[in-house]
Amino acid sequence: MPHLLPSPSRPMLPLLKGGVGTLLLGGAILAIPQAQATEISIACGAGDASDYCPELARQWAEQTGNSVKVISTPNDTTEKLSLFQQLLSSRSSDIDVMMVDIVWPGLLDDHLLDLSEYLPEGATDDYFPALIDNNTIDGRLVAMPWYTDAGLLYYRKDLLEKYGYPAPETWQELTETASAVQAAEREAGNDDFWGFTFQGRAYEGLTCNALEWVASYGGGTLVDEEGEVTIDNPRAAAALDLAASWIGNIAPKGALNHTEEETRGIFQSGNALFLRNWPYVWSLSQEDGSEVVGKVGMAPLPHGPEGESKATLGGWNFAASRYSEHPELAADLVAYLTAAPQQKAHAVKMGRNPTIESLYQDEAVLASNPAMGDLYETLRHGVARPASVTGDAYARVSNAFFNIAHLVLAGDVAADQAVAQLSDELERIGRRGW
Missing domain, CATH: 3.40.190.10 (Periplasmic binding protein-like II)
Incomplete structure (x- = not known):
């Protein structure tokens, strides 16, 4: 042919x-x-x-x-x-x-x-x-790829320079920098300022965020290329534990219901130091009317102590x-x-x-x-969601993941229990093969 x-x-x-x-x-x-x-x-x-x-x-x-x-x-x-x-x-x-x-x-x-x-x-x-x-x-x-996206870290380069911090390379560095700058900005009079904003609603966006946390800690990708469920491990639990610590501390409690646009709004109005979002945010942040024109930097997402940066x-x-x-x-x-x-x-x-x-x-x-x-x-080292290997079951796999991750963020389930429960559920979903 x-x-x-x-x-x-x-x-x-x-x-x-x-x-x-x-x-x-x-x-x-x-x-x-x-x-x-x-x-x-x-x-x-x-x-x-x-x-x-x-x-x-x-x-x-x-x-x-x-x-x-x-x-x-x-x-x-x-x-x-x-x-x-x-x-x-x-x-x-x-x-x-x-x-x-x-x-x-x-x-x-x-x-x-x-x-x-x-x-x-x-x-x-x-x-x-x-x-x-x-x-x-x-x-x-x-299918043939047409255009692509990957998660990125946006940051206020003016504020990092003002307070003497580099762009973070690890999630722990992000946590510490966000906490320090948030405290300083609030002391300076901006009570609405937050250190970090991300997509925490129970939906596909949280699957993307949580996969980045887990994979960048060396905790795998839920289901590996051979179809084996890999989520029940200490590194995955540690990643989710750290993310849960952000809620109410460096990220608003409202993050539990935030999607891409809510998080962009917080950052673009000048009320966040760090933002996890997709590449489309860059051009919008530089448009007339944005509070952060000329103040935004971009970097790969941070990683865990034993992993490397991963972007969904x-x-x-x-x-x-x-x-x-x-x-x-x-x-x-x-x-x-x-x-x-x-x-x-x-x-x-x-x-x-x-x-x-x-x-x-x-x-x-x-x-x-x-x-x-x-x-x-970032794109070259991006991580794909386990959609190809799980096939028709991917929607159920993703639902299970973002729902349990949301419970961890909300403080309703401990991370080690969550990954064990999720592993059991994914094993049931894939029992007859993906």
Whole structure:
């Protein structure tokens, strides 16, 4: 079967020529010369200004002489997943290509094309290995990475300089620095100031935070690559113990109900020294109206005494349905969307983090957002949630983890008891194999 991956160094050549066809985007109709146009559909984001997928789909249609129908999907990721599961379970051919969250390949893999059958050998070599591994289920490459995220530590560089502290390298250093600066700022009159803000609500965001704590302590990733449950260990318990000590001390008790935006609000209003969040915060913190313009630094997340910095990977990928009536074209569109030129444009115009390593040394990408260069090592050493290995059970695995972590943060369960309980629950979930 011929491969259809466009070269990063030149635009993709049209597959079909002659005739007349249409490109369908938001009701607009574009005439395209072609011999025998084929329409395929792609499910992107919500169709708002930040959704770059329709523009790239239009470019692909112009270059190939086919037409693309862009289908908007719900903003809510749970609703989006439910929509895809419903369509795929019914073997519907209504959607050929879909944008999938980083934790979905293991949930949807039975319904997705093996893209390695359509791509040339070595086509994935330039991408972050962890992302390719995440998207490879039982040896099948079921999605190609489009853009990525990873947890980062934001800090008030002006306040660290004022009080003579470096950016922390360990979680213990963060705890001590946050406590000292919080006390000094409150003594100076800011009673609303906190040392650290993070996502502590019982939801997927807490899975991301808690996985970073545990993995950076050398406590594993809940379930290892062989499917063995590994969470019941002293290092994992120590990580959760330290996190519980933050609540009400260097982090507000309200952290137990905070998501990304609540934590960004606290930090961006000037009321926190440290913030754990995703890369999108950088540009927002530098916009007009932000209280911290020019005062923000970024660093890898801290680590435990016996571990190394670990950032949970996030981001989105493109996959092709096994039920597509045009699998070659669907795979070709996936290849085009995720190729280097399109990722570069996505980074420059929309600030999204590429999944191709070389783009983190690209002058245009760095000029558009100098923080991109700082992200490289963080992304390179990112930790994936155990979604690929646990497959259909991942939602239950994550629910179990964030619920028990929330109980530890709230002081309702001791960390050593929590990891033992969680281990038992995960063993039950995976009893018949993942």
